[in-house]
Amino acid sequence: GNSVTQMEGPVTLSEEAFxxxxxxxxxxxxxxxxxxxxxxxxxxxxxxxxxxxxDKGSNKGFEATYRKETTSFHLEKGSVQVSDSAVYFCALRxxxxxxxxxxxxxxxxxxxx
Amino acid sequence: EAEVxxxxxxxxxxxxxxxxFWCDPISGHATLYWYRQILGQxxxxxxxxxxxxxxxxxxxxxxxxxAERLKGVDSTLKIQPAELGDSAMYLCASSFRDRGSYTFGSxxxxxxx
Numbered sequence: 001g002n003s004v005t006q007m008e009g010p011v012t013l014s015e016e017a018f019x020x021x022x023x024x025x026x027x028x029x030x031x032x033x034x035x036x037x038x039x040x041x042x043x044x045x046x047x048x049x050x051x052x053x054x055d056k057g058s059n060k061g062f063e064a065t066y067r068k069e070t071t072s073f074h075l076e077k078g079s080v081q082v083s084d085s086a087v088y089f090c091a092l093r094x095x096x097x098x099x100x101x102x103x104x105x106x107x108x109x110x111x112x113x
Numbered sequence: 114e115a116e117v118x119x120x121x122x123x124x125x126x127x128x129x130x131x132x133x134f135w136c137d138p139i140s141g142h143a144t145l146y147w148y149r150q151i152l153g154q155x156x157x158x159x160x161x162x163x164x165x166x167x168x169x170x171x172x173x174x175x176x177x178x179x180a181e182r183l184k185g186v187d188s189t190l191k192i193q194p195a196e197l198g199d200s201a202m203y204l205c206a207s208s209f210r211d212r213g214s215y216t217f218g219s220x221x222x223x224x225x226x
Contacts, residue, residue, distance in 0.1 A: 004155075034214070043117075043204055043217035044156070089155055100146070100169060101215060103155030 002027045004090050004104035012110045013080055021075040021107045023064075023090035031092040033057075033066050033073040034101065038087045047075075047088070051095075080111045115139040117218035119205050125224045131193035134221045138187070138207030146215065147180060147190050150202040159203075162188065195225045 007022040025033065032051045036044040048057030053068035062077045073090060090104040118137040126132045138145050143164050148156035159178065161169040164185040173180065177196070182188040192199055202222050206215040 036217075041219075041222075043119075043219045044206075044215075045217070046214050049214065091155075100158045100161060101156075103157070105153070105155045 002102055006090050006104035006107050009108035010110050015113050016079045019077040019080045021088055023073045025071050025092050031094045034091040035075050036089040082111050085111045117207055117216050119218035119221055123222050126195050129194040132195050133191045134203050136188045136205030142207035144208045145188050146206045148204040197225050200225045
């Protein structure tokens with residue numbers, strides 16, 4: 001079936017460090033891919049998305065590239081801030097019909113000053 | 114900026130009691146979703162509405178959970194009777210159609226004691 005696998009957390013970094021959170025997916029077909037962020041006690045917010053292979057989504061200094069050949073959508077940021085501390089979820093969704101978002105388990109990021 | 118409204122934010126209930134959550138999606142969003150997020154896991158879809166019709170409730174425990182969206186606008190999710198394993202964050206989301214990005218509410222955190 002369709003699924004998303006994320007690297008386990010927590011990921012602990014110092015401020016201004018480089019961030020990578022790995023995400024791979026299993027899917028029959030070509031889904032759209034998403035990264036959502038969840039701050040403590042809050043719902044999920046869309047961070048970025050890509051709808052087809054080789055697309056790069058970017059927002060707030062984060063970016064991720066849709067790699068069909070490796071079925072991956074890794075999240076990166078060049079210089080993290082304390083305010084980036086949150087849980088990050090990778091997700092996929094097929095277009096057409098009543099298709100749902102399928103989420104990974106989430107990766108907690110903690111950034112220290 | 115338009116938001117998905119959920120209430121209550123927090124709910125503590127005793128095992129075997131009934132509990133209900135309310136969601137008001139963004140105006141004009143025909144598709145509404147209820148997700149359950151168990152601590153440390155990614156959200157999982159419980160039920161999806163298109164207008165007032167249920168289009169996916171395959172993961173809804175129908176012996177105790179029910180959901181309605183009578184006029185195709187706001188929605189109520191009910192659990193009766195609540196069990197200890199129902200403790201989780203219940204997230205509502207909406208989208209303009211059955212594709213594209215979701216907007217999530219802040220969620221209702223349920224604790225069953």
